[in-house]
Amino acid sequence: MTVSAIAQAAESKTGTVTAFPAAEAARAVRDTRPLRLITCGSVDDGKSTLIGRLLWDTKAVKEDQAATLRRDSGKQNDLGLPDFALLLDGLQAEREQGITIDVAYRYFATDKRSFIVADTPGHEQYTRNMATGASTADLAVLLVDARTGLLEQTRRHATIASLMGIKQFVLAVNKFDLVGYDRARFDQITHEFRELALSLGVRQITAIPMSALKGENVVYDGKASMPWYEGQTLVEVLELATVRSAQTVGFRLPVQRVSRPGESFRGYQGTVAGGSVKPGDSVVILPSGMVANVTKIITFDLVRNAAVAGDAITLVLDRQVDVSRGDMIVSIDSQPQVGLDFDAQLVALQAEGIQPGRRYWLKSGSRRQRVTANPVSQLDLKTGSWTQRTGLLPMNGIGKVHLSFDENAVFDAYEQNRTTGAFILIDPDTNNTVAGGMITAKRSSLTDLRSDEARVILSLPADLADQLMATELFSRRRDETDLRRMTSGEASQIFKDAAVDI
Amino acid sequence: MPSTLPETELHNPQTTKTPLDPHLKALENEAIHIFREVAAEFEKPVMLYSVGKDSSVLLHLARKAFYPGRVPFPLLHVNTGWKFAEMIAFRNDIVKKYDLDFIEHINPRGKAENVTPFTHGSALFTDIMKTEGLRQALDAGGFDAAFGGARRDEEASRAKERIYSFRTPEHRWDPRAQRPELWNIYNGMIRKGESVRAFPLSNWTEVDIWRYIQVEDIPLVPLYYAKERPYVERDGMMILAEDPRLELLPGETVQHGSIRFRTLGDFPLTGAIPSQATNLEEVIAELEIATVSERQGRAIDRDQSGSMEKKKREGYF
Incomplete structure (x- = not known):
């Protein structure tokens, strides 16, 4: 650090004491996964100010970064705070153009949870960036300017967010100080937005009146200005939001690589993409359709007795089957x-x-x-x-x-x-x-088939069927086949019934 | 099919270990996923290893990702010749302990032209010894993917970098021509000569790194812990005064105090902080009340405005 930078940092410490609380909040062990969110809105809606405010009030901005920021921005706004947008626009080209041109990721944390923000631009031509940011997000914060209310772009952002699978929306009615904290205005915008969200099938909606510039209802409440608002601040909503989980669906393991450290060991490595698995479970390898049983779930730390969606594991099967990168190992009773x-x-x-x-x-x-x-x-x-x-x-x-x-x-x-x-x-x-x-x-290609096409129903021992399905010929035409697994008693009943029908 | 683990590969699972909290577990899972994906998709990956705390975490995750197998790529240390002596000793121990394939590269120009941080200044020194040295090493090895321990929270231009960061055959990074990166699906398709830098720690913060080191009991270079050490004050930085190549300037005196380092690099360019934190718990306690970012001790980030972005465009990690 140069002497002048030290001086600036020291100056900033004494100059705006309120901006730098003495100590960062102690960070407890987190009992939840990080929440990933996306912020949508245009430059005019104050999106950079909102994110800057989030980082600032959760102490994610360090003194020397702030000092650089003060040096770069040269001037401060009338609240004695630096221009937050400069904190966010990381690339020189953007600083020159004064716009954000890509997806940037920001990190902040509270005592309860940590957050990853995908910060994406609001201009129409950057739909692609929003889709990119939304692909991993659990929640979308949609910003509107309280003076203008919902715009065409609000619909656009909400549509893209819901299309990308986001089920939780927060409507941030920003610059609320500029409409005199008018409750009727808030109710009107909220009502319009609720209709829009419902039309997209989104039901988890929270609307918050806020001033990102003044820090009202972002991290700290805005009761002094809007005593009528009894809802949560933005951070409180984020702390309680749910993280998407694929644990309730069938087991899925896309195989990333086959581990063969020695002749006696073969393990399939990947991240569980759905459901759960435990030793003894029967699984199918797709697209070949071969069947096997899980014998072990291995991780560096221990041999586990179960793995769930999100876990990076090594799976060991009970028999030699042909599995390679790109295959998917799935539960036998709930297949893709x-x-x-x-x-x-x-x-x-x-x-x-x-x-x-x-x-x-x-x-x-x-x-x-x-x-x-x-x-x-x-x-x-x-x-x-x-x-x-x-x-x-x-x-x-x-x-x-x-x-x-x-x-x-x-x-x-x-x-x-x-x-x-x-x-x-x-x-x-x-x-x-x-x-x-x-x-x-x-x-479905089956629906395209003529209904009088000749079909054959076979009943085979399971191991023989598995071997047949593993053949190239079968695998190539698997799409045309129907498959049901059952006991030999059930199978013989079907054949008996069929014979009666004839 | 027998499914016993090969005896030689089996380490001793720490059964009494505190389990990771869901937050760190999610970060660990993501990093392992990235390691496996790159190792499977690229012909010749390499892992950049700088001996620092982030590299130590990266190496730990690599060992986890490929267990029970070995780490299937070499570690590359781009040395400048000006690292702290304790870093080199620690590095050599680690390579041996974990049975790693290891490559060290020092740009030959450094010796031939006597390039030092004192004579050439931090900007030019870094450009020659790190940026140029890294390019030489990657070209020499023919590596098409290089893992790095960079995090997006470190510096503004990193916030926009992808997890798979595409580089031209000249190792250039074009921030405007980055490939979109959706979900956790990574596009590893490149032409001959092109390469990808892969960053498994992209979504980690400094606090995450320290907490993970604590829970996983990852060994670190002792310089991260406070100890009575000799230093001189120069340009507002506390420079370790152990290496005989450090010549005192007029007015400078060697002082002694309890100091430690938040990041490790070249000793003349890396500033210490006064600290009493002699173990990990105390380091984390200090960190949690720290109001200065960790790169503050790095001279190279502040050489000029937007300096990290400029270095990255030219091929710096």
Whole structure:
């Protein structure tokens, strides 16, 4: 630290004592996972001020950073605080243009919880950045200026957030000091927003009147200015928000790599993407359809007796099966969809858009395969309605597409599982990520079959069936088959019934 | 299929260990996921190892990610020749203890042209010994992915960096042409000569690092703990006065005091802080009331406005 910087830091300490509480809050052990949130709003709504205020009032801004900030900003606002926007806009180009051009991640914590904020720009052309930030978020904070109320962009942001699977919204009615803390104004905006959110299927909504500039109802309450508001501050809402969990769905383990440290050991490494697993569970390896039982769940710390969604584990099976990177190990009684054709929604992220008939790489979990994505319709973000469009899906466009694969793909619907239902598209020429997508449904090829096509029902010992299903021929046409597992007693009953019918 | 663990790979699980809280567990899981993904997707990964606390956490996570196997890539230490002596001793112990593949690189220009932080200034010294040295080492090894311990909370330009940070064949980072990164799906497709820097600790904060070190009992270079040490005050920094290459300037005297370091780098460029914290609990207690960010002790971040972004564009980590 240079002498002058020390002097500045010292000066800042004595100059604005209120801005620097003497000690940071003691950080207790956290009993929850970090909450990931996204903030949506335009430059004019005071978004940078809000995030700056969050960082400032939770003491996430250190003195020397503040000193640099004061030096860079040169002037302070009339509350004696530096320009928070400068704290956030990390890149020189942005400082020059005065706008945020990409997704930035911010970190702050309270005694109860820690938070990761995806800070994304509000301009229309940056839908892609918002989609990126929203993909990992549990909650969206939507900012509006109390003077202007809901804008077209508010609808746009809310639509993208809900499309990306966010179920919790906070409406921050900012600059509330500028409307004289008028309660009727707050009620009016809240009512409008509630209608909008409900139309998108979002039910967990909290509206908060606030002044980010003055720090009212952000971390500290604003009772002095609005005694009528008895709700929570923004931070209180965030502390109590729920973190999404994929633990209630079926077990999913996308295999990242096969660990073979010695001849006698073979383990499948990956992060549990849904449900839970314990030794003794029967699992299916997809897309091959082979069956095995779990014998061990290994981690560095201990051999575990269970693993749940989110855990990075090494799984050991009871028999030699062909499992490689990109395969998915799933629970036998709750399987994802396997097929060649799926419906999806996607956001086009690059200037060249998504071109009908073009072959892309699709990556989902650890699996990468070739696909074509044919646009069907496009979302009008102004109105929230879908219009038919089979041509190119332009950058920042949100479209419904048909995905067609050369080889079987394995997905859950995004609604059911935000990991196994999500994918990106990669342009094979530029290697750039050109779309983010969410599976809505499998397109059934069985319905296309003529109903008089000849079918055969076989009843086989389970081990023989498993071997047959492991063959290349079977695996290639698995999409055309139906499979039910049952006891030999049940199977013989079916055959008996069938014989009677004949 | 037999499923016994190979005896040689089996370490002793600490059964009495305090379990990680859900917050640290989530960060650990994410880091392990990134390690495995990069190791599986790239042909020749390497892990940048700077011997500091973040590197120590990174190494610990790598061992966890690939257990019961070995860490499947080498560690690379880009040395400047001006590191604290205790760092080098600690590094050598760790490499041996954990049976790691290890590469050390020192830019030959340093010796040939006698580049020192005293004669060339911190900016040029760092550019030659670190940025250029790193490029040389990555090119020489033909590495297509390099793990680093950078965190997004460290510095403003890092806040926007991806977990997979794409680099041109010249090792350049273009902040405006970063690939979008959605969910936890990482795009590892590159052309020959291009590479990716991967940052498993992106979402960790300084407090997280220290708490994880505590719970996981990760060994650190002793310089992180306070001890009576000799130092000189220079440019507002407390410089450790142990290395004979440190020449006193007029008016400078060697003082003694209980000091420690919050970050470790080149001894002439890394300032100590006065401290009585002789163990991890005390270090964390000090940290939790600290109001100055950890990079404050680093001369290189403040050379010029936006200095870290400029270095990164040129290939600095």
